């Protein structure tokens with residue numbers, strides 16, 4: 001049955017789903033990595049495809065931008081389409097000095113200034129963290145292929161424009177390496193809805209340098225290869 005935001009039927013999604021923010025990146029991922037991809041939803045232009053990778057069913061669905069949008073789509077995938085594992089494949093603003101444009105990161109935690117989960121357990125600041133088995137698989141993929149993946153905490157912000165840059169020294173002091181807008185939402189919803197999740201991202205912005213929109217769309221292959229490794 002279709003949901004308010006996903007126009008698919010039960011069985012249209014595989015248990016494993018990749019989630020980029022950008023619908024065009026979802027299409028590109030399906031066309032580049034999947035065998036026999038088919039469009040399963042396009043409500044609001046949020047594209048979803050299902051195909052196979054290495055002979056196993058896999059899907060991709062855009063999340064849109066920000067924690068509320070990610071929370072809507074990931075909740076509906078878990079509740080109505082029996083999705084068991086989600087990997088967000090997104091772009092990241094790098095803040096750690098050792099990062100370069102195009103580097104790949106797996107988020108071992110996600111701090112946030114969003115109030116979305118503030119009252120889920122009254123009086124408690126929840127730690128938003130990935131599934132350890134999935135995190136281990138992407139690290140092992142890096143070791144097996146000789147490709148570098150940085151593992152560290154992200155800061156998931158509600159504000160792409162007008163970010164409070166005075167936060168950066170504090171974030172760095174506590175080991176944070178980059179910034180996105182969805183990882184904490186995905187990790188929180190995963191615990192709430194009972195699926196496993198991981199965020200893998202490409203560094204698209206650094207202080208003083210950034211990728212163009214075309215580069216953001218194109219420099220995704222390494223990140224998606226890591227993301228798919230989490231499902232193996």
Ligand SMILES: O=P(O)(O)O[C@H]1O[C@H](CO)[C@@H](O)[C@H]1O
Nearest residue numbers: 020021022065090091180181
């Ligand atoms: O490239 P995506 O996955 O959209 O991720 C990042 O890019 C968007 C901001 O430009 C936010 O969604 C942020 O998290």
Ligand SMILES: O=c1cc[nH]c(=O)[nH]1
Nearest residue numbers: 091092093180181205
């Ligand atoms: O600077 C950036 C880049 C990607 N995503 C963000 O949230 N911020």
